[in-house]
Amino acid sequence: MPVELQLKLFLIFAHLGLGPLVVSRVESTYTNENIVKYSNWLLDIVVAYKEKNLYSISIQLILKLKKSNVTCKLVQVWTLLAECYLEAGETESAIKAYRHVIENLDPRHTGARLGLVNLLRRLGRNQEALKFLNPSNLVQKGVKPEISLTEQCDLIVQKREKSPLKSSHRSTVRSFASSDLRKTSVVGDIDSDECSVEKVCLDSDWLDASANLVSRDHVAYRLAYERCRMLDTPESVDSFLEEAWALLFSDVTRVCGPRFTQLALTLDSEQHRKLVIDRLASVAPALTDTLSNQIDAERSTTETNGVSSSDIWGLFLRVVDVLRARLPKSLPQLETATAWASLLPHVQGNDLRRLAASHLLISSSLIARHGTPAFLELRKIQKQVSYNIYVIV
Structure with missing residues (x-):
């Protein structure tokens, strides 16, 4: 009988639950x-045995595939082996296969x-599990591992301290009056043209540092x-807050660009923090077109990355809960987080979330006695309500 017909026959037997009757003959074809x-046919036979809970037979057949140079490097073979080991109760063997x-x-x-x-x-083994969830593990072997986000940002700050950009940057920060905020683009260049070469280098450094923010x-x-989900426990709430903040911040990075959002990592004074909050609140209405395009892009990648907009919204609300539980010490962070929420694509794509984020920003700004962001949000809500009333009338 031709091999093709034998394999089809064995596959039918396996699907009918009669696979154990022809195990020896099946093994002889491997x-x-x-x-x-x-x-492909041989893999289908293994899957059929696995679906009938015949894990020991599946493991025997997969081990034969693993010895072949053709299939030993197929991810499907190893993941199938790990699943069969797991179902058979051989957890350590399953761990080795996954690894x-x-x-x-x-x-x-x-x-x-x-x-x-x-x-x-x-x-x-939670600590071991956390190590495998580190995004830096995606770097292939032989590549120098990235240093921590804090160390990267410190290096960038040191470069800026030593560069001629520092003086122009300070003067620009002082010139950020409310009238200038309306004229400043989101990714506007805040450095002089004379230092364009060094500016490009520093921007490149920042893009490398933002890799840890998984924005790309x-x-x-x-x-x-x-x-973040795994760290959301009472014992590791500090780590959760730090990493959830970084994950949410990556969305703002995609919207605003690294030249603007890098200020958030170097906030060393209340004045600078308020500057960033005011600017975020003031530029948010001007981002409608940009955000709509960003929202479409986010929706197209939802299926590939496995993280939905509801997941990110829930993560943001959890961060707000943690920060509110730590008031008044966490007030600056709470105010900044609620200001950033208005720029998250996952929030902008939903009217109810956008309104909820606005109310959170207003309440946190009033608690902090910062009237500008609260006033801008209230005025935006007033315009929307007035427009709705006009349409109804």
């Missing part, structure tokens, strides 16, 4: 020659990485979100 020609995928085959394979993390959490990698974005 030769190197057949694996080269019919690897082989993310360490040697495909570091960006989200399914294998999250499967490993969930398994480690079930075993109570949907896989890293997903890992960062899952890491």
Whole structure:
């Protein structure tokens, strides 16, 4: 009988639950020659045995595939092996199979990485699970690992302190009057043209630093979100607040650009913090067109990164809850977070969320006795209400 017909027959037997009757014959077909020609059929047979809860037989067949040079590097083979090991109760073997995928085959394979993390959490190995959720693990072996976000930002600040941009930057900060805020673009250049070369270098440094904010990698974005969920416990609430803040901040980075949002990482005075808050609140109405395009892009990537707008909105509300529980010490952070919320694409795409974010900004600004952001938000709401009344009439 031709090999193709044998494999089809074995597949039918497996789907009918009669696979154990022909195990020996099935194993005899898993030769190197057949694996080269019919690897897809052989994988389908393994999946059929697995669906019938015949995990030991599935493992035997997968181990034969693992020895072949054709299929030994297929991610599907190793993830299937890990799942069968897990169902068979061989957790350590499942961990080794998952680790082989993310360490040697495909570091960006989200399914294998999250499967490993969930398994480690079930075993109570939370610290080990957190390590595998670090976005820096997506860097391939042999590449120098990135330093921490704090160290990167410190280096950038040191470069700015030593550069001739410092004086022009200070003068520009002092010139940010309310009238100038309306004229300043979101990603406007705040440096002199004489230092354009150094400005480009510093911008490049900032783009490298913002890689840890996962603003350009949907896989890293997903890992960062899952890491925040795992850190949301009373024992690790400080780490949760820091990493959730960074994850939300990456959205603002995509909207405003690195030249503007870098100020948020170097806020060393109440005056600078209020400047950023006022500017965010004042430029938000002018971002409607930009945000609409950004929202469309976010919706198109929702299915690929596995993080929905509801997930990000829930994460933001959780951050607000933590900050409110720490009042009055956390008041500056609460005010900044609510101001940033008006710029999040996930918030701008929903009228109710946008209104809720506005109310949060107003309340936190009034608590902090900063009238400008609250006034601008109230005026925006007044215009919207007046327009609605006019349309109804």
